[in-house]
Amino acid sequence: MIRKLIASVVMMSGVLAASTGALAADNGDVNVLYAGSLVNLMEKSVGPAFEKETGLHFKGYAAGSNKIANEVKGKLRRGDVFISASPKVNANLMGDSNGNHVSWYVNFAESPLMIGYNPKSRFAADFKTKKWDAVLREPGIRLGRTDPKLDPKGAFTVELMTKAAQAYNQPDLVEKTLGTPENPAQVLPEETLVGRLQSGQLDAGFFYSTETSDLKIPSIHPAPELGIKASYTLTILNDAPNGAGAARFVNFLLSAEGRKLLAEHGVDIKKPAVNGNAQGIPSSVQAVIDAAQQ
Structure with a gap:
């Protein structure tokens, strides 16, 4: 009886050791x-x-x-x-x-906040020749950004436009470009924003320089003097x-x-x-x- 008990303990110890080894292996993640x-x-x-x-x-x-x-x-x-x-x-x-x-x-x-645009967009040429805030106010432009409640980039976007409105003495700039902070026509999940731009679903959007540099997205640095990054x-x-x-x-x-x-x-x-x-x-x-x- 004692021998069976000892054998049982040894077997359980082996199982526990194997389990511990498996847990250690999982620590590779x-x-x-x-x-x-x-x-x-x-x-x-x-x-x-x-x-x-x-x-x-x-x-x-x-x-x-x-x-x-x-x-x-x-x-x-x-x-x-x-x-x-x-x-x-x-x-x-x-x-x-x-x-x-x-x-x-x-x-x-x-990483500074940038405006990236689709090079095939009908507004692409305007970004090269006009002031960025004027292009964002053009009728029909499809603009993308992230949710200011869920993503710092979305909050930085609102902050940028608010500061630019004050600096450029354009009190209606935020309303004319962004609408409401949670505007459903513009606000998208951060992980899908680049894909929407590249596929042509958006004309322009707000991105960090690491995104525009990494993915070769044409971009401009709006209001660098405001230091939004x-x-x-x-x-x-x-x-x-x-x-x-x-x-x-x-x-x-x-x-x-x-x-x-x-x-x-x-x-x-x-x-x-x-x-x-x-x-x-x-x-x-x-x-x-x-x-x-x-």
């Missing part, structure tokens, strides 16, 4: 939740390069930054790394009242299933190779700036940050 404006950069460049460098598996999910934050906060989505297009989004995930999903984040890159941040979520893999991804993105890939895709590189509780940053990540700040 690194789930990165990122702003939809970075789809091409992440899926075609950073992700494959990270996999080649580390042997880990990059699993990306793209959407508007606010939308991702809302899904994380509502426990509808889990991830290891979160990359946002605005520092403000991180505040919605910090502190006990917000679920304490984020303790710190790093500003690491910027994305400020990309990254963090490791506090409840990351694979914290070690997350640290390796952040290390790669902030490394010389990662920063080179960012620059190649039209992103303006910044020296990493830490916000929040720096004591929560893994030591390996802090070392890479320190090196990038030199």
Whole structure:
């Protein structure tokens, strides 16, 4: 009887060990939740390069930054790394009242807001010869943008047009170009906006420079003096299933190779700036940050 009991214990130990090994194998996946404006950069460049460098598996999910934050906060989505297009989004995930999903984040890159247009659009020539705000007010132009409640780019678009109206003394500019902030004729999911433009469903839209540069979309920089741009941040979520893999991804993105890939895709590189509780940053990540700040 005792021998059977011992054999049973040994067998169960083997099963538990096998299960633990399977869980360890699953840690090869690194789930990165990122702003939809970075789809091409992440899926075609950073992700494959990270996999080649580390042997880990990059699993990306793209959407508007606010939308991702809302899904994380509502426990509808889990991830290891979160990359946002605005520092403000991180505040919605910090502190006990917000679920304490984020303790710190790093500003690491910027990308100006641009107006991209379809080169086959009947308005394409006008963008080359007329003031950009005049073209946006032309009858029949099909303009696309993202939801200001779900995506920083949508909020930046409204901010740009509001500031331009004041700077250019055109009080009706916002109404004439955007209509209402949630105008259903213009507002589209961030991950579909580029495709709509390229397929000819839109004449023009608001994009970041990384999108227009990456995808060779003709563009103009409207009102650069107003300084409207994305400020990309990254963090490791506090409840990351694979914290070690997350640290390796952040290390790669902030490394010389990662920063080179960012620059190649039209992103303006910044020296990493830490916000929040720096004591929560893994030591390996802090070392890479320190090196990038030199």
